[in-house]
Amino acid sequence: MARMTGGEALVAALAGHGVDTIFGIPGTHNLSIYAALDRYGVRHVSPRHEQGAGYAADGYARSSGRPGVCLTTTGPAILNAAAAAAQAYSDSVPVLFVSPGMPLRHPGRGNGLLHEIKDQSGAMAAILGRSHRVTSVEEIPLAVAQAWTDLTSGRPRPVHLEIPLDLLEEQADVQVVAPVPAAPRVPAPEPVAAGAAACDAARLPVLLVGGGAARAAGEVVALAEATGAPVLATTNGKGIVPEDHPLFVGAGVQHRCVLDLLDESDLVIAVGTEFAPADWWLGLPDLTGKVVRVDIDPAAIVTNVVPAVSLVGDAARTVRALRERLGGAAADGPQQAERDGTGRAARWRERHREAARAEGGPWLEIVDAIAEALPRDAIVAGDSAMACYYGALSNLPLHRPGAFLYPTGAGTLGFGLPAGIGAKIAHPDTAVIVLQGDGGTMFTVPELAAAAELGIALPVVVVDNGGYGEIRNEMADRDEPVHAVALGRPDFPALARSMGCHGVGAADPAALTREIKAALEADRPTLIHVREDSRAARGMT
Numbered sequence: 138m139a140r141m142t143g144g145e146a147l148v149a150a151l152a153g154h155g156v157d158t159i160f161g162i163p164g165t166h167n168l169s170i171y172a173a174l175d176r177y178g179v180r181h182v183s184p185r186h187e188q189g190a191g192y193a194a195d196g197y198a199r200s201s202g203r204p205g206v207c208l209t210t211t212g213p214a215i216l217n218a219a220a221a222a223a224q225a226y227s228d229s230v231p232v233l234f235v236s237p238g239m240p241l242r243h244p245g246r247g248n249g250l251l252h253e254i255k256d257q258s259g260a261m262a263a264i265l266g267r268s269h270r271v272t273s274v275e276e277i278p279l280a281v282a283q284a285w286t287d288l289t290s291g292r293p294r295p296v297h298l299e300i301p302l303d304l305l306e307e308q309a310d311v312q313v314v315a316p317v318p319a320a321p322r323v324p325a326p327e328p329v330a331a332g333a334a335a336c337d338a339a340r341l342p343v344l345l346v347g348g349g350a351a352r353a354a355g356e357v358v359a360l361a362e363a364t365g366a367p368v369l370a371t372t373n374g375k376g377i378v379p380e381d382h383p384l385f386v387g388a389g390v391q392h393r394c395v396l397d398l399l400d401e402s403d404l405v406i407a408v409g410t411e412f413a414p415a416d417w418w419l420g421l422p423d424l425t426g427k428v429v430r431v432d433i434d435p436a437a438i439v440t441n442v443v444p445a446v447s448l449v450g451d452a453a454r455t456v457r458a459l460r461e462r463l464g465g466a467a468a469d470g471p472q473q474a475e476r477d478g479t480g481r482a483a484r485w486r487e488r489h490r491e492a493a494r495a496e497g498g499p500w501l502e503i504v505d506a507i508a509e510a511l512p513r514d515a516i517v518a519g520d521s522a523m524a525c526y527y528g529a530l531s532n533l534p535l536h537r538p539g540a541f542l543y544p545t546g547a548g549t550l551g552f553g554l555p556a557g558i559g560a561k562i563a564h565p566d567t568a569v570i571v572l573q574g575d576g577g578t579m580f581t582v583p584e585l586a587a588a589a590e591l592g593i594a595l596p597v598v599v600v601d602n603g604g605y606g607e608i609r610n611e612m613a614d615r616d617e618p619v620h621a622v623a624l625g626r627p628d629f630p631a632l633a634r635s636m637g638c639h640g641v642g643a644a645d646p647a648a649l650t651r652e653i654k655a656a657l658e659a660d661r662p663t664l665i666h667v668r669e670d671s672r673a674a675r676g677m678t
Contacts, residue, residue: 138312143274143304144169145176146311147235150281152177153313156206158197158562160190164210166237166252166302182562182591185583187214189555191221192581194232196556200516200539201563202352204231204288211237211302212252215261220549222295223264227546228373229348231293233284234261238270238299261297268297274309282314290319292349292434322433323458324450332406332429332446333462339404341481342366345390348373348545349409349432351538353453357408358382360460365478366406367485369395371416372530374409376540383479387489388541389531391418392496394488403427409452412441415546431455493531499671500528503600506646507570508533510653515568518542518557521550522574523607524600524669529572551580554597558584561593568657575601576624582632588662589637596656597638597664598649599629606673613676623677633664642666 141149147170151159158180163171174181184190187209194205209215215236225232238257239250247253254260262268267287271280277300284296336342344366350357354377361368361378367386368378375388386398399405399422408431412421421442430444431452438447448455494501503524511517513536519525521544535541542560544552553573561569578599588595604624612619630640639656643649643665656663668674 138310140308140310142169142306142308143277143300145173146274146277147281147300148173148177148179149313150278151206152179154281154285154316158182159206159208160184160193160559161208162187162190162214164214167208167210167305169305170208184555184587186581187217188221188551189581189584189587191218191232191234192552192555193559195221195225195230196518196542196559197563198230198232199542200560202539204233205559206233206235209236210252212254212257215257219261219264222261222297224544224547224549224552225295226265228544229292229294231288232295233288234295234297236299237302237305239301240303241272241301258297258299265295265297268299270299271304274304274307275311278311278314282317286317286319291322292437321454322450323454324448328446328448329458329462332448332459333464335404335429335446336364336406337464341402342404342406343398343402344368345405345407345410346374346377347371347408347410350374350377350452353408353456354378354538356453356456356460360456363460363463367478367482371410372543372545375530376535377538379536380534381536384482386482386485387493387531389493390416392489392492393419394485394492396422398485399424404429407431408456411437413546415548497528497532499669500524500600501532502646503649503667504528504532506649507572507598507653509650511570512568515570516540516542516560516564518553518560518569518571520553520573520577521548522577522600523673524574525572550577553577554581555584557595558588558591561595569595570653571595571597573599574606575599575603576605578629579624585633585638585662585664586636592661594657594659595662596653597662598667599664600667600669601629602669602671602674603677606671609673609676619676629664629666637661639663
């Protein structure tokens with residue numbers, strides 16, 4: 138037991154759970170939290186907007202597998218972070234959002250207190266499903282421990298913790314609660330046996346990996362080799378299986394050839410994926426009776442696709458258990474199984490590559506130039522931009538889990554830059570690059586100043602088509618007036634330099650490769666401006 142303020146109790150509890158970095162902005166109501174950060178060795182990173190703080194905590198969590206923490210003050214500050222909270226929820230990213238709230242005895246109808254929000258916790262609960270408002274200083278360490286179990290057990294979705302602002306200043310005798318070990322979730326033997334039997338019986342299996350398999354990369358590769366199954370990756374599954382593995386077909390399931398592959402296959406082993414419409418742009422084929430599905434979430438395992446075999450459990454443990462129960466396909470050893478599947482994988486890989494390069498045509502030179510500059514273990518933080526979802530998703534090879542940070546389900550704009558900052562904080566010795574469009578850049582462009590202050594070597598590639606290119610094309614395709622989408626021609630390199638970054642242009646692919654390589658060794662972030670040659674860009678002019 139130790140006597141401390143509520144603000145110190147929060148920081149002590151977070152430090153006790155291994156938190157060494159917080160992304161946030163100080164305000165009048167959270168200063169007692171800031172007063173305790175140095176005392177507990179917690180680093181504070183200062184984005185320029187709370188939404189950027191949330192995206193940075195998200196990028197930190199996606200790339201590292203450790204929960205990120207976003208700290209705001211009351212009212213508009215936590216609401217500024219709400220879009221980032223929604224994105225983290227959509228993509229199952231463990232981020233703890235912490236904010237003060239109105240005092241314990243605040244009038245129910247309000248009285249005009251600074252930053253007053255009628256039901257701040259209710260607003261966050263509507264987005265996340267989990268918002269905990271504590272009622273005493275003594276409860277704060279317990280609330281952190283409970284939030285941590287939500288973040289690290291089961292499906293890792295974000296949580297909001299609200300502490301009444303009067304409790305942050307109040308003192309009490311507090312006991313810090315040690316982290317609660319997560320109970321491993323493994324499926325019962327019967328469904329594992331059924332899944333293994335289905336794998337053994339399959340002649341043409343395929344393995345589909347999503348973001349839920351990010352911490353099971355080794356087990357997924359072993360299962361693919363044991364079954365000889367070609368591997369497909371969803372957007373959030375990109376990098377889990379190295380993209381030069383002989384069984385890897387491709388990342389991105391929006392192509393017609395993916396539907397053809399699934400139609401041909403007599404078994405689909407799906408690990409950690411929602412089968413979400415945000416990934417499957419053309420819709421799903423009929424998968425009735427041929428899906429073995431692994432998911433930590435028992436509700437999600439029957440959403441969108443009802444499997445023939447449901448394996449509810451931690452991806453790594455469950456895939457390992459499934460691999461260990463294999464009989465026929467594994468009997469000849471993984472090398473034999475891999476040889477059996479690599480020819481089929483190669484045929485489908487070529488079809489996937491053709492489809493990807495046709496779809497990504499206007500951005501191929503940019504993507505190939507980026508690929509030429511990146512080391513094998515690089516991390517790419519993308520935005521909801523055509524250069525990312527048409528260009529990089531299926532055409533930029535990446536080879537590590539958490540290597541492609543992309544706002545999939547909610548599809549927010551402005552994610553790339555702050556997420557890249559968060560990833561670079563989590564991996565200071567790894568090459569991290571940001572790829573985004575001009576429209577998304579303007580959503581969170583102040584974070585260039587935050588990155589400059591940090592002095593990180595972060596290439597920020599801005600692919601400029603003059604505005605909201607996707608929406609411009611959709612308006613034209615609907616034969617409706619095209620308006621409100623052109624954003625002019627900001628001088629992005631000059632804007633970056635004004636914020637303390639390097640700012641350059643790249644007129645051709647060779648220059649882009651050269652500038653990225655230089656930026657990876659620079660003393661500060663470098664914004665690299667690229668003009669896009671596409672239907673949208675031509676339409677904007």
